[in-house]
Amino acid sequence: MIAFQMSDEQSNLVALVRDVLEQEVRPLVHEMNKSDQEAFDWRPVEALARLNMLAPNIPRKYGGRGLDFLTLALIIEEIAAVSGGLSSCIVGTIHATLPILIGAGEEQKQRFLAPLVTDKPALAAFALSEPKGGSDIQRLDTVYNPSGENYVLNGVKDYIINGGVADFVTVCANADRKSGRGSYQFFAVPREQVKVGVNRQTMGLKYCNIAQLLFENALVSKDEMLGNSDTGYLLLSQTLDCGRALIAANELGIARAAYELALSYAQTREQFGRPIFSNQGISFPLVEMATAIDAARFMVWRACYLIDKDGDYTRASSMARLYAGKVGHMVTSQAIDIMGAAGYTDKSLLSIYFRDAKSCSISGGTDNVQKMVIASLL
Numbered sequence: 001m002i003a004f005q006m007s008d009e010q011s012n013l014v015a016l017v018r019d020v021l022e023q024e025v026r027p028l029v030h031e032m033n034k035s036d037q038e039a040f041d042w043r044p045v046e047a048l049a050r051l052n053m054l055a056p057n058i059p060r061k062y063g064g065r066g067l068d069f070l071t072l073a074l075i076i077e078e079i080a081a082v083s084g085g086l087s088s089c090i091v092g093t094i095h096a097t098l099p100i101l102i103g104a105g106e107e108q109k110q111r112f113l114a115p116l117v118t119d120k121p122a123l124a125a126f127a128l129s130e131p132k133g134g135s136d137i138q139r140l141d142t143v144y145n146p147s148g149e150n151y152v153l154n155g156v157k158d159y160i161i162n163g164g165v166a167d168f169v170t171v172c173a174n175a176d177r178k179s180g181r182g183s184y185q186f187f188a189v190p191r192e193q194v195k196v197g198v199n200r201q202t203m204g205l206k207y208c209n210i211a212q213l214l215f216e217n218a219l220v221s222k223d224e225m226l227g228n229s230d231t232g233y234l235l236l237s238q239t240l241d242c243g244r245a246l247i248a249a250n251e252l253g254i255a256r257a258a259y260e261l262a263l264s265y266a267q268t269r270e271q272f273g274r275p276i277f278s279n280q281g282i283s284f285p286l287v288e289m290a291t292a293i294d295a296a297r298f299m300v301w302r303a304c305y306l307i308d309k310d311g312d313y314t315r316a317s318s319m320a321r322l323y324a325g326k327v328g329h330m331v332t333s334q335a336i337d338i339m340g341a342a343g344y345t346d347k348s349l350l351s352i353y354f355r356d357a358k359s360c361s362i363s364g365g366t367d368n369v370q371k372m373v374i375a376s377l378l
Ligand SMILES: Cc1cc2nc3c(=O)[nH]c(=O)nc-3n(C[C@H](O)[C@H](O)[C@H](O)COP(=O)(O)OP(=O)(O)OC[C@H]3O[C@@H](n4cnc5c(N)ncnc54)[C@H](O)[C@@H]3O)c2cc1C
Pocket: 092, 126, 127, 128, 129, 133, 134, 135, 136, 158, 159, 160, 161, 162, 202, 205, 210, 359, 362, 363, 364, 365, 366, 367, 368, 369
């Protein structure tokens, strides 16, 4: 059994991250949520870079913090409770590191992980989704072909978090458009070889750069090939399975922030001469929210525990992602009801939380995809 208590080390780390976020990121939150930003605002990422928290899963031997997944989930929840956009950038970066950590050689690890462990801001992207291949990732259209000693990549990836601002993009490509997943191969593609098609304007996560990426005879060397085609689909499955637990942790942080805001509003807002919290019509939904958040958190912790113990985590991770998405949507929506008109204004943090939370039911595979995964394991 596991204890439901953080270790001293985990508590200290969470407190450190919370402190820096409150001081350096919280004051920027409204600015970060403008969709008309001309350039990516690196200041929030820089605050995390100084803590070596851009991809805190990177092992210590490569200069990272070497956090296990359970601790990663605690940190991601904390970041998301201040900015779901910022935490999504970090979750995207962690996704990009996973095929490298699982499948790359030593020199490749040294090379690609290095920019993510300095105190300079940097992000990475994980590119799987394509215009024709969203839920169905059994036949990717992005292909790689040998070209002398090197390879060329051709294809389009879409809705890629950090796509236009990444130091490198971890790309999943196919040997041939007619081939299936057995021919998948990962590449870590340097920024110079990636062309940005469209910067996607999304309803939430407005801080993130979410881009369409074009690979037009993009030249990659064999040193940028991760693992081999025998292991391509395995790297992909492991990345998605582990990543889903972190997407769930992200959602948990957003839900927690919305719940805490609604609770404090309910305790101070007076109608009919008393705080609205004194009505069960208000306190009971808050009870439902708190209970669901706890349940989602325990599911995230279970999935992360299994990942850390190299257990059977696929089902637990998809369940955590599926349930957290529902909790995030329910909590952010009910929080708006509790705050009335004050929760519905553009300036309300709740409008940010509500729009950010909706992303969870799509990213890392839609809810139906999670159900397909879980159904196959029942
Ligand atoms: C905010 C955000 C960030 C993202 N970041 C990344 C990223 O960093 N990297 C990346 O590679 N991708 C990323 N994506 C893309 C994401 O993974 C895909 O959008 C997702 O997998 C769904 O694909 P789709 O949008 O093409 O929907 P579709 O696959 O077209 O699905 C549309 C609907 O049909 C349903 N559906 C499809 N097939 C079935 C079926 N067989 N049975 C039942 N229902 C079905 C789906 O559940 C969904 O409801 C991101 C998406 C979002 C919204």
